[in-house]
Each structure stands twice: as structure tokens, then as C-alpha cells.
Amino acid sequence: MADINRNYLDLQGSYLFSAIAKKVREYSETHDSRRIIRLGIGDVTLPLCHAVTEALHKAVDEMGNAATFRGYAPDLGYDFLRNAIAENDFKARGCDISADEIFVSDGAKSDSGNIQEIFGPDNIVAVCDPVYPVYVDSNIMAGRHGKYNDATGTFSRFVYLPCDAGNGFCPDLPKEKADIIYLCYPNNPTGAAITKAELKKWVDYANSTGAVIIYDAAYEAYITEEGIPHTIYEIEGARECAIELHSFSKNAGFTGLRLGYTVVPKDLKRGGTELRSLWARRHGTKYNGAPYIVQRAGEAVYSPEGKRQVAEQVAFYLNNAKYIRGNLEAAGFTVYGGVNSPYIWLKTPGNLSSWEFFDELLSKAQIVGTPGSGFGAHGEGYFRLTAFGKYEDAVEAVSRIKETAF
Numbered sequence: 001m002a003d004i005n006r007n008y009l010d011l012q013g014s015y016l017f018s019a020i021a022k023k024v025r026e027y028s029e030t031h032d033s034r035r036i037i038r039l040g041i042g043d044v045t046l047p048l049c050h051a052v053t054e055a056l057h058k059a060v061d062e063m064g065n066a067a068t069f070r071g072y073a074p075d076l077g078y079d080f081l082r083n084a085i086a087e088n089d090f091k092a093r094g095c096d097i098s099a100d101e102i103f104v105s106d107g108a109k110s111d112s113g114n115i116q117e118i119f120g121p122d123n124i125v126a127v128c129d130p131v132y133p134v135y136v137d138s139n140i141m142a143g144r145h146g147k148y149n150d151a152t153g154t155f156s157r158f159v160y161l162p163c164d165a166g167n168g169f170c171p172d173l174p175k176e177k178a179d180i181i182y183l184c185y186p187n188n189p190t191g192a193a194i195t196k197a198e199l200k201k202w203v204d205y206a207n208s209t210g211a212v213i214i215y216d217a218a219y220e221a222y223i224t225e226e227g228i229p230h231t232i233y234e235i236e237g238a239r240e241c242a243i244e245l246h247s248f249s250k251n252a253g254f255t256g257l258r259l260g261y262t263v264v265p266k267d268l269k270r271g272g273t274e275l276r277s278l279w280a281r282r283h284g285t286k287y288n289g290a291p292y293i294v295q296r297a298g299e300a301v302y303s304p305e306g307k308r309q310v311a312e313q314v315a316f317y318l319n320n321a322k323y324i325r326g327n328l329e330a331a332g333f334t335v336y337g338g339v340n341s342p343y344i345w346l347k348t349p350g351n352l353s354s355w356e357f358f359d360e361l362l363s364k365a366q367i368v369g370t371p372g373s374g375f376g377a378h379g380e381g382y383f384r385l386t387a388f389g390k391y392e393d394a395v396e397a398v399s400r401i402k403e404t405a406f
């Protein structure tokens with residue numbers, strides 16, 4: 001009889017957003033759902049920009065013509081896209097990353113879940129708390145988690161790096177041994193950004209201990225302040241210790257189109273082996289490449305019109321974030337994020353738990369957000385709102401929150 005992967009049985013609860021969807025569904029069955037404003041899931045709402053749809057149409061026509069048809073894409077990505085990425089996301093920022101260190105994929109979720117496969121089973125994994133759940137769950141599936149403690153909601157083999165208002169939501173270096181360290185900045189869910197000086201501490205730490213940093217830069221396009229690194233490769237020494245994940249979802253609205261990439265520099269070696277060769281092997285074995293038409297759409301994001309149009313979309317969401325953050329702050333809420341990020345991280349009013357605030361916000365103001373505790377124990381007492389909706393919804397949501405007694 002086939003045995004199952006028992007690690008899956010250790011995954012905790014249903015996925016956060018399924019739990020939220022269930023509560024909203026139940027509420028909608030007995031109330032007028034048209035009033036509900038959704039500031040929960042981090043999905044974009046603006047349509048794809050013109051430069052992108054134009055590239056898609058052109059690529060579709062090419063696929064329908066015998067002379068220009070393409071079959072399987074190269075599994076590491078087409079050169080036209082890898083070159084555009086290397087040029088714009090790295091060389092233009094003074095970072096030494098070449099096209100053959102870039103691996104094109106269908107998005108940062110798959111890459112952030114799959115990257116752990118190139119590491120051995122006994123590595124100790126360190127994650128921020130609160131955290132994007134994929135880093136944790138994918139390592140549980142691979143058996144790196146140890147025993148679950150019901151009282152603390154933690155696993156014995158993970159190292160949790162508390163992120164709170166005290167440390168500006170940027171964790172202190174671990175006291176325990178940590179081999180694989182997941183960092184995400186600008187951060188989901190807290191909306192915090194990390195300075196170059198802070199990030200340098202992590203790079204130095206990894207280079208002195210042999211740890212590898214998996215740096216998720218999915219929200220890089222939202223950085224507005226000076227001195228905030230757009231990529232970890234702006235930090236000296238990062239080529240020797242860091243893998244970086246990127247997504248086209250939040251900068252260019254590709255959540256439904258699917259495109260991302262991962263950088264594994266040639267200088268990143270452990271035990272005498274280039275990690276890049278392992279990731280190339282993994283990619284080549286299990287992945288047949290992002291669709292040609294989607295890679296052409298990705299290329300268009302780097303054209304002069306594409307750059308201008310996607311920057312306008314990001315500016316639109318950032319303006320929502322600014323409105324929500326500024327007005328809630330003025331109304332007496334304690335608010336973080338929303339400056340270099342589309343996420344606003346709110347301290348729940350009174351002593352409400354994250355889920356209590358979720359229930360109150362839904363029942364009293366018909367607003368859906370995300371309970372901070374769903375991202376980890378240190379998210380308890382916090383709440384995430386996203387700026388990915390319509391401006392009118394942001395205005396209406398803020399006005400309802402201000403009128404509601406919690």
C-alpha cells in the first residue's frame with residue numbers, strides 16, 4: 001500500500017484565506033453582500049496596462065502563424081526576458097547579476113515554495129514572525145519542522161524571528177543556529193521596509209555562518225524612500241549568500257497571468273557546489289517554462305511605455321495606501337506600513353484579538369481585512385488592510401471604520 005507524506009498532516013489549519021472566505025460567505029448568506037468592501041487578499045484590481053496587452057496580442061498572433069510559432073519554451077526562460085531583467089532590475093541599479101543567473105518561472109509563490117528542495121532535510125529554517133505562510137508550509141511538507149506546540153503555535157525545529165513595533169518589524173539576528181533564512185522586504189504582511197544597513201547585518205551574518213538567505217522582493221516596486229534596497233544584491237557580499245525571488249504580480253498586475261523569476265548567483269556555493277546548478281537541474285526536471293506569450297508580456301513591462309504605465313499603477317495603489325494610513329492615523333489608530341508597501345498593518349483597537357477585530361469589522365462596517373495572527377503568533381493584535389482596491393472603496397472603508405465603535 002502506498003504511504004502518504006505524513007508531513008502534510010502536520011500543516012496547521014486551513015489556509016488563512018480559505019478561513020476568511022468561509023466567514024465572509026457565511027456572513028453574506030444572511031446580510032446584503034453588496035455592501036462588503038474587500039481589503040483582505042493581496043490581489044490587484046487594475047487591468048493589465050496597454051503595453052502588456054499589446055505584447056500579448058502580438059505574441060498570440062505569432063503563436064497562430066506557422067512561421068513564428070513556438071513550442072516548449074527554454075525551461076530557464078527566453079533570453080529576451082532574462083536579458084531585460086538583468087539590464088533593468090540589476091545592472092541599472094549597479095548590481096552585478098547576469099542573465100544566466102536568472103530563472104524565469106510562473107511566479108514567486110511557486111519559487112518560494114519550491115526553493116527549499118535544493119537544501120538538505122536537516123537544515124534549520126528561520127522565518128520572520130509574522131510571515132508569508134508559504135515559507136513555513138513548504139518546509140513542513142519537506143519535514144524540516146519538528147513537533148508542534150499547541151500553546152505557542154510553533155514548531156520545535158523552526159527558528160522564529162519576532163517582528164514587532166519594537167524592532168520596526170525587522171528581526172534581530174538569531175541567537176540559535178539557522179541555516180536557511182527567509183526574509184521578505186518590503187514585507188508581507190507588516191508593510192515594513194528594511195534599510196541597507198539592517199540588511200547588511202543579515203548578509204554579514206549569513207556569510208560568517210554559512211547560512212543562505214532567501215530574499216523575497218515581490219513588493220520591491222512599492223519602495224518610495226531613499227536608502228531602501230530594491231534588491232539584496234545592492235548589499236556587498238550578497239552574491240555569496242543570497243537567493244532572490246521576484247514576481248510580476250504586484251508591480252505589473254500579473255496575478256492572473258503568472259510570471260516571476262529567481263536569482264541564484266554563481267558565487268553562491270555550499271559544500272563546494274553551486275546552488276545555481278541545483279536550481280537549474282530542478283527547474284529543468286520539473287518545469288517546462290513560462291508561456292511564450294506571458295514572457296513577451298513580461299518583456300513589455302521593461303519597455304519605456306511599459307515602465308511608465310506600470311509605475312502609474314503602483315502609484316495608484318500607493319495613493320490608496322497613503323489615504324488609508326494617513327486617515328486611520330488621524331483617527332487615532334496605530335498604523336504601520338503603507339509607505340513602501342501596499343499593505344497597512346494596523347494595531348487592533350482596545351484589546352481585541354486579530355480575529356475579534358475581523359469579526360467586528362465585518363459585522364459592524366462590512367469590511368474584510370486579514371487577521372495578523374493568521375501570519376504567526378507575533379501578528380496577534382494586528383490586522384492587515386491592503387491598498388489594492390478602488391480609491392472610492394478606500395475612502396468609504398476609512399469613513400466606515402471612523403464611524404464604528406470598536
Ligand code: PLP
Nearest residue numbers: 107108109132188218247249260
Ligand atoms: N511572495 C510574497 C511575499 C507574496 O505576498 C506573494 C503574493 O501575495 C507572493 C510571493 C506570490 O507572488 P506570485 O503571484 O508571483 O506567485
